[in-house]
Amino acid sequence: xxxxxxxxxxxxxxxxxxxxxxxxxxxxxxxxxxxxxxxxxxxxxxxxxxxxxxxxxxxxxxxxxxxxxxxxxxxxxxxxxxxxxxxxxxxxxxxxxxxxxxxxxxxx
Amino acid sequence: xxxxxxxxxxxxxxxxxxxxxxxxxxxxxxxxxxxxxxxxxxxxxxxxxxxxxxxxxxxxxxxxxxxxxxxxxxxxxxxxxxxxxxxxxxxxxxxxxxxxxxxxxxxxxxxxxxxxxxx
Numbered sequence: 001x002x003x004x005x006x007x008x009x010x011x012x013x014x015x016x017x018x019x020x021x022x023x024x025x026x027x028x029x030x031x032x033x034x035x036x037x038x039x040x041x042x043x044x045x046x047x048x049x050x051x052x053x054x055x056x057x058x059x060x061x062x063x064x065x066x067x068x069x070x071x072x073x074x075x076x077x078x079x080x081x082x083x084x085x086x087x088x089x090x091x092x093x094x095x096x097x098x099x100x101x102x103x104x105x106x107x108x
Numbered sequence: 109x110x111x112x113x114x115x116x117x118x119x120x121x122x123x124x125x126x127x128x129x130x131x132x133x134x135x136x137x138x139x140x141x142x143x144x145x146x147x148x149x150x151x152x153x154x155x156x157x158x159x160x161x162x163x164x165x166x167x168x169x170x171x172x173x174x175x176x177x178x179x180x181x182x183x184x185x186x187x188x189x190x191x192x193x194x195x196x197x198x199x200x201x202x203x204x205x206x207x208x209x210x211x212x213x214x215x216x217x218x219x220x221x222x223x224x225x226x227x
Contacts, residue, residue, distance in 0.1 A: 001175070035214060037153075044208055044217040045145075045153060056215055088153055090214075095172045097143070097155040 002026055002091050004100035012106040019076040021103045023089035028069045033092035036065055036074045039102075040085045048087075049074060081107050110134040110216035112209050117221030124199055128221055130192040130209030138187040141212035144194050146205035147220075156207070157183040157194065176202075199225045 003026040013019055023034075031052035037045040047056040049065035052072060062077045076083055084107045089100040116128040132140070144156040156177055160170040171183050182195040192209050206220040 039153075044219055046217075047215045050214065086152075090153075090155075095158075096174050097158065097172075099145075099153040099155060102152045 001096055002029070002094050002098050004089050004091060004098055006087075006089060006100035006103050008103060009101070010104045010106065012108055013079050014108045015081060016078050019079055019083075019105055021074040021076075021087055021105075023067075023072040023074070023100050025070045025072070025091060027094075029072075029091050029093045031068050034065075034067070034072055035090045035092070036063075037088045037090065038083075038085045039088065045088065076105070079105070079107060083107065110211065112211070112216055112218035114207060114209055114218040114221035117207065117223045119224045119226060120199055121227050122200060122225055124225075126196045126199065126223060128194040128196065128207055128223070130194075130218055132190045132192065132209075132211075135211065135216075137185075137190040142185065142192045143210050143212065144183065144192075145208045145210055145217075146203075147208070148202070148205045151205075154205075157181060158212070159183045159185055159192070160212075196223070199223075201225050 005024045007022045034052040036049040038048050039045045048059050048063050053065045064075045066073050086102045086104050088102045111133045113131045120126050141160045143158040146154050146156050156174050158172045180198045184193045204225045206222050208217050208220045210217045
């Protein structure tokens, strides 16, 4: 099973600051099958980024993804209050599919 | 717009059985690979099971399971009813979670149905 390790566990930043979230895989992944999700309390996950770098429909340009192999990054270029949420990475290269443990982003 | 609506959750005793349903609309369901994902209270996301549409002219649906549910849960689908199912057998306390269904475009998720396993 591919283990995805997300760091940091919690990120506390002010509006306008840049957030960098990491997702490290226990083995090399295809970029085609690496995704990022945002989840707010009481809501289902929302797809932000697919294929490591492609923003999903309707996702603001301040969200971007990068990386390859075992190291992937989600960047929020200028945090907005509505970005307060938990962010998860997911790999779909290998069965079983797996999610990272999540990074909680708090807005000061 | 794709709409997924889960149902069938509730309170169930350890060792019992429950069947979850996911009614789909707004998509060609028969062509959609689907998954169940769960989230225990206060915890992260856990992929549970997937069912793929037939590949390369084969008649069967390929199914996949997380080790934590293999041998206990069964995923199935009824394309005539546009519905995905998850049959949960021999449930355990640790199966307590919100269960979401999602398409394998992963941009459409239901709101989830809550399963509580408790005596």
